[in-house]
Amino acid sequence: MPISEDVVVVGGGIAGSVAALSAAETGASVRLVTHKKSTLRHASGLVDVLGYTSDGDGPLVDPFEGLGDLPEGHPYRVVGEEAIREGLATFDEVVGDEYLGGHTDANALVPTHGGAVKPTARYPRAAAAGIASDDRDMLLVGFESMTDFEASLAAAHLDAAGVPFEASGVTVAFPRNFRADAKVTRFAKALDTDEDVGGRGTREALAATVEPHLDGAERVGFPSLLGDDRRHEVRADLEAYLDAEVFEVPMGPPSLPGLRLEDLLFAALDAAGVRISSGNKAVGYETDDGEVSAVVVDRKGREIPYHASAVVLATGGLVGKGIASSREGVREPLFDCYVPHPDDRYDWFVDDAFGDHPFTSFGVVPDDRLRPTRADGHAEFENLFAAGGVVGGANVAAEKSASGVSLATGVVAGREAGESA
């Protein structure tokens, strides 16, 4: 008998994971299919809902108050505030006490590795002591050879942003002598296992390196590489040695907070009985009487149908390769769903690098049940639903809304798929 489930979800990021959990909650049997490691390793690990309005106003104190100003067709307008709250509730359940921010609707301001502050709805516990609304003085610590994080520059940017505390930065040599371009995983491993450095552990040695630079700072920020499996233990040890709170500054790719979030999501999927097939690419589909009957997965040369009564498309946006473009046009490559875009590709972007680029909101057009629609407004397939970056209508990078859109649409698309299966 071929592989068969009630619901197949294509895509292993936040949207796909939440859609799978939401579908499983309806009692449906669910399989999540993901090709490569998800784009979460490119993500900061911060989970935002809405930081800026479509006009660029912000940072918003309360993301929910900004919803009314969003353009028609924005995924949030399609699913509504309730879905966003449900998405956040699902997220909170998945991550438990690994994330904070759920106590209030208000955005937290979290320093980024460039020294900007990002309005975000949920942040990892490891980043908690760094939030910018706290007025305790802060020391940022960078490492020689680690060019992704220039601590004194980040501190200067924070000061310029008008934060209510004194920020300073220092660059030190990591106590373990790695090669010049050592990977973040190497740093994390040394701290996780507390490798021996001249008779003491890496954690203690690192604290001793930083201690002379404290100068009264009550909290110390490191790039996010403070351990992986034993991250809380690593931070607690550093705090004990330094007698100051220790936090991680979210970093660019490859991002440990993103990887850790992926682990949390996959653990939740396992616990919910969702089956996961990763490593092979979904390349097509089969139909039966106008409905999708199977997603076809390429198992290294052999195309195998994964049968389902309903399918959730959560393959991501341009970065995740859920939306593809060539010189000829823009399309959704798996089901060939309609993606509206100007005919002339010179109209896909504007000249100002940070301007309002049309391409940022390219994606499938959802109906009120999140089914991708054709140009005539009808659903492409009765039983195909979409979630996350593949859904168009939002400029998630400018709005700071990517995770929120994934959570909200994931909950709805998963439920719709589960109930229709």
Next chain:
Amino acid sequence: MSDAQSPADFDFEPVDEYEPVEVFDDGMDLRPGADNCYKCTACDTSCPVAEVDDEFPGPKFQGPEQWRLKRKEDVEIDDSIMSCSNCMRCDNACPSSVPLSQMHNEARGEYVENQMDHRSREYIRNRILSNYRTLAELGSKVPRLTNFVMGNSLVQKINEKTLGITSEREFPEFASQTFREWWAERGGAQIESDEKRIAYFHGCYSNYNTPEVGKALVRVFEEFGYEVAVPRQRCSGTPMFANGMLDDAERAAKVNVPEFKDLIDEGYDVIASCTSCSMSLKQEYPELFQISGIDEVSNHTYEALEYLRIYEDVEGALEGRTVDYPDLAYHAPCHARNQGLDRQAVELFREVDGFEIEDVGSSCSGISGTYGWKSEKYEKSMKIGEDMFDHMRHAKGTVGMTECPTCSMQMAHGSGYEIRHPLQLLEEAVV
């Protein structure tokens, strides 16, 4: 996909058609793969060697960057390529599908061919290790004697001193009867079928060392009504790729491909019980060699459990079953992971009553075939595996399970557990 790779997608002539750069003698070209790398370093983050080795520059360097560097004629392959364990995790991590492991295999082949002293101890040792089958064939002729000799600590010390093969490990025991001997003795296939036919690629280990795995495969597939063929075959080539012995690997492939191609023409699919063997036939063969029929073999190759789950109702067969079995600490080999098979054993068996099966996490076991047998790599190998050992210790079961023969050596070595193959459990449950 870069524009250069598929100009045909567009309806106008490309302006700068690049000059294809010949990397491979037989005309392969890695330029588009190198161009697709946007330096996100996702590959480096999933490299188990880079995680513990301060000297190892990582898969991004070994692949696309080294490829660019050596375009200059006076640049040689960096010797760190020999520290890559060929776990192929970088392939799975790359969001742009850069053929990283293919680049590594090619670079390693070039390094071994041109830069390594073929009279050196390291070369000879690597050649011996990667041609395990030749050793095994000799050894298994007198299994008890071989087991006695190889298990002797003095012999192991000599191996260490003269060859650089670590004396820390327990040499795998040879079975008193090989799988092929058993197969011949039972008179070959017991089931005939025109529709359901598989050709078993048993590989070296289940032939010489763990014939119980091969027997389990035969019995399980016959239970599901399959006619099983066991054609003549040589090593899949995995240990040879990992040691840069591409000529040896190609010689073996030139035996395997036609043998299995002939059976495919008769309606057989190719089934392997070792995930490195299926990986090799599926992916590395067509990447590295040009042999008539190689694509058909690649497209018709499956891992055993994978195949059954696609075409048979294995779950139905297991539903509601209670199997008296020890609790299991399951480790997914890297080469299973890269084929999308890392979850199948746990997924399938967790609904069966009578025992618990627990995934011991996503870390690499660290042995990577011949890698962990080398004296200079032994400690690194154990350091990579530490995460897995730790999870095994914390798992409920004290019997391990995995599809990969060398992972099972490492699991047994680091934990003292007995290790089984999912096919053995399936045999217990359905036959």
